Amino acid sequence: MTTILVTGGTGTLGRLVVERLRADGHEVRVLARHAQPYAVDLIQGGSGLDAAVAGVDTIVHCASSPRGGDEKAAAHLIAAARRAGVRHLVYISIVGVDTVPLAYYRAKHAVEQRIEESGLGWTVLRTTQFHDLLVQVFETLRRLPVLLLPAGVSDQPIAVSEVADRLAELAAREPAGRVEDMAGPEARTFPGLARAWLRATGRRRPVVSVPIPGKTVRALRAGGHLSPGNAVGKGTFEEYLAARYGKR
Template structure:
């Protein structure tokens, strides 16, 4: 039986990856800051991280923090994995990290390079944004009476469960390097996605498209985060919303 460590295993993606790996008969260790027995802050490393990694055949690295420190966390994880003789490190990244000069994307690209230079067998999967992330974004923006969106930006959201299926499959295989990108089934304007959210939730908000400045905005506007040639996802954003909110938009 293969032993697989999933970092960020209680998160939106990591939880689903863990479920699928366990269903496949693998022994799965869940690492997060508060999940015992492998409660570890990757940014700190230490003996608890060594204990979590020791004996693992594969590590699936899903952990990330909006508070920063992802590069330090990756360095600590890679060092521990090398000491433990881990055979395969799988990393989830984002389409466009090498094309859009956005701070978080730069961090993801830096971690990709750490993984590639780790000396371990490795696999990197880049995907477009998850449906869940767009939902969180729209929920936050809709707190105001006017929903402000960056003008002329499109998105290609993908279903988190489908990404989990792909990532868990890669974890069961041999190291494959950088695999083909995974994009959602539709490339749509951000305002059309926002209006779908408003309909599904029964909210009424004016949607206003605002032109912005800066290199990151231009990167998104030019579609650097999209992969229309790899629109392999099946579940659309509308289907995701319908399952999440049911008939709320018809009231």
Template sequence: MTTILVTGATGTLGRLVTERLRDGGHEVRALSRHAPQYAVDLIRGGSGLDAAVSGVDTIVHCATTPRGGDEKAAANLIAAARRAGVGHLIYISIVGVDRVPLGYYRTKLAVERLTEESGLGWTVLRATQFHDLPVQLFGALSKLPVMLLPAGVADQPVEVAEVADRLAELAQGAPAGRVADMGGPEVRTFASLARAYLKATGRRRSVVSVPLPGKTYRAFRAGGHLAPERAVGKETFEDHLAQRFESQERG
């Protein structure tokens, strides 16, 4: 039986990865700042992190925050993993971190490099954005009578549960380096996704696309965050919306 540590284990992705690995019969340590047993702040590190990593075979690093600190957290985790003799470090990244000059993407790319240069056996999986992100974005934008969207930008959202399945599969295998990207089943314009969201939530809003300035917008417009050749996801945005909002209505 393999002992696996999942960081960010109380988050949307980490929780699902933890569940799948436990269902597979592995001993799984769930680490996050709010986890009941391994309550560790990766940015601070310390003896709690060493205790969490001790005796672990594989680490699935899901912990992340757009508020900053991911590089420091990864460096602390890698140092603890080296001391403990961990054999395999898996990192979940984002498609386009090397093509889109967004600050958060640059940080994810820096953590990829730390992983690759860690001296540990490593695997990096890049996925497109989860369905949750456009849902949250449209929820905020639909508070106004008109939804203003970036013109010419598409997205390829993927279901988080499918990414969790892939990470659990990778955690049960040998280090594989940079594996093939994982994208959602469809590349869709922001406007079409927004209209699907409005239909699912029963809201009536005008959708207006506007051009934006800057290198980041141009990179998104060029599709730097997309992986159309790796459209391996199964659940569409409409599937996600139906499940999400029908369950809310039943609740």
């Protein structure tokens, strides 16, 4: 078995990847800002990163932040991986990073390009959004008397556990380049997803679709973040909600 480093290994996705890899018998190192013995801030880099990467065969790069810094973090990680002779770098990205003009998506796409040009063996997996992101959005909106949602926009959420399974599988294989996207079982309208969340949480709110201008929403309405041809996910949003909130 190989030694594998998981960046962001304490996060929503990373901790599940760590569990899968360890269950398969791999030696796994967890890199995160506050995870000893490899507590490293990738944006800052530093000698701690070289120590974390030394002797590693494969890196699964899950660390990411919508607040910025992904490109700088990737540059530090790639440089350290080169110095250590890492054989394989696996990166989790998002469906639509090359079509939806969100700043976070653009950063993720730039990281993809850095990895492709790194000279390392690499694998990139793009997936649709996780179920919990939708819940975060709806929880943020719950303080309003009305749930205001962008008109004409759908989403295709996927279970994070299924993505973790796929990443662990890819990490144990040879570098494969850009692999097939991975998407949830079906594309659902935002109002439909919101009503499912309301039912699961026992809340009552009117759901109103609001036309929103701009390039980003136009790209979302066009389905740039969806992948209907790769609807390989099994877990539904309702199943996720039932597990999170219990049946009501």
